[in-house]
Amino acid sequence: MSEDAGSIDAGDGPLESTTLPTGDDLEDVQEGLIAWYEADHREYPWRETDDPYEIHVSEVMSQQTQLARVVDAWEAFLERWPTTEALAGADRSAVVGFWSSHSLGYNNRAKYLHEAATQIEDEFDGAFPETPDGLQELMGVGPYTANAVASFAFNAGDAVVDTNVKRVCYRAFDVPDDDAAFETAANRLMPEGRSRVWNNAIMELGAVACTQRPRCDEAGCPWREHCSAYATGDFSAPDVPTQSAFEGSRRQFRGRIVRTLREYDELALDTLGPRIRVDYTPDGEHGREWLEGLLSDLADDGLVELAESEEETVARLRA
Structure with missing residues (x-):
């Protein structure tokens, strides 16, 4: 960087x-x-629309359900209840029954969709609020869903x-x-x-x-x-079981090397070392040998090249 x-x-x-x-x-x-x-x-059909009702339905259905399974259910739901007016006028038991028969998770999500449609008709004159804050006034709509609907329907989300x-x-x-x-x-x-x-x-x-x-x-x-x-080369992440600590890791210092070498054309090892670690000393625990190990790994990955002379070793990013 x-x-x-x-x-x-x-x-x-x-x-x-x-x-x-x-x-x-x-x-x-x-x-x-x-x-x-x-x-x-x-390609998902809800990506081809900016209708807030259709997007709202897709977001609720997608909660903890694989998207491949959502497509058929989404299309069938909208064919049966194509508008908030149609959904608000439906018998709630029919909506819950649909939800259960399509294995879409907790039935209370179906109840919330039905109640939200009723709110849209009764309290918002048939029009969805366009902001995340406004959308959170709808039953069952939390911050994530509100922001998603605002983004995908109105291009007005965070x-x-x-x-x-x-x-x-x-x-x-x-x-x-x-x-x-x-x-x-x-x-x-x-x-x-x-x-x-x-x-x-x-x-x-x-x-x-x-x-x-x-x-x-x-x-x-x-x-x-x-x-x-x-x-x-460290692809740990919050949801990856093999996550490793970042602070003080080789990953952290490899990243610092790459960012530092992007800023300069090339650097000798003893000039590079203090720029990535404040306690660097050539003969110390985190000194030239430690730095050479990191640079060797980066060279093996094709990211860095080393030029050696009688006087010093110089590191640069590969072109």
């Missing part, structure tokens, strides 16, 4: 290990992800933060495993006024590329050159 990278504040003070891009780097990250998503993504987004932010930009930190980071990454495409895109990235077992190259991840995990 370049010198534009910065720490964030999640309410508990600055999170120094976070390497969120800013400036031109942020623009590259944003444009790269949107272009990747628009070029190719999984960043959506689900498990996939947390995994992406943790790996790519070293965001700590903290809900407030994830929310802050996700909102800083999102381009203003583009919540619809952005939230779809970053969730898609986590679902098809930055999976628990990452598929960076296979899926053509657009963030590889910016990603700390890709640079270090």
Whole structure:
């Protein structure tokens, strides 16, 4: 990451290990992800509509249910109750029966959908609220669902933060495993006024590329050159059982090496060392031998090259 990278504040003070891009780097990250998503993504019918009712139904159905199973149920539900007016006028037992017969999880979700449709008709003159705060007035609509509907129906939401987004932010930009930190980071990454495409895109990235077992190259991840995990080879994450501690890890210092070498054309080892670790001393525990080990790993990964002379060893990023 370049010198534009910065720490964030999640309410508990600055999170120094976070390497969120800013400036031109942020623009590259944003444009790269949107272009990747628009070029190719999984096709779901609710991605082809901006109808808030249809999107609301998809969001409720998708809670803890595989999306492949949701498609048929979503289409059948909307064929039977195509509008909030139709759903509000339905017998609740029929709605619950539909939910149960399609194995969509807790039946209270069906009750909430029915009650929300009734609210829309009785309290909102048949029109959905357009903001996350307004949407949370509907029965059964919490912050996540409200934000998703605001984003996908009205392009007026904040960043959506689900498990996939947390995994992406943790790996790519070293965001700590903290809900407030994830929310802050996700909102800083999102381009203003583009919540619809952005939230779809970053969730898609986590679902098809930055999976628990990452598929960076296979899926053509657009963030590889910016990603700390890709640079270090450590793909631990909050939802990956083999998660390793970040602070003081080889992953942390490998990432610092890559970011430092991006800032400079090349550096001798004893010049590089103090820039990535304040207690670096050539002959110390974390000295030249320790640094050479990290650089050797990065060289094996094709990220760094070393040039040796009689006087010194110089490290640079591979072109």
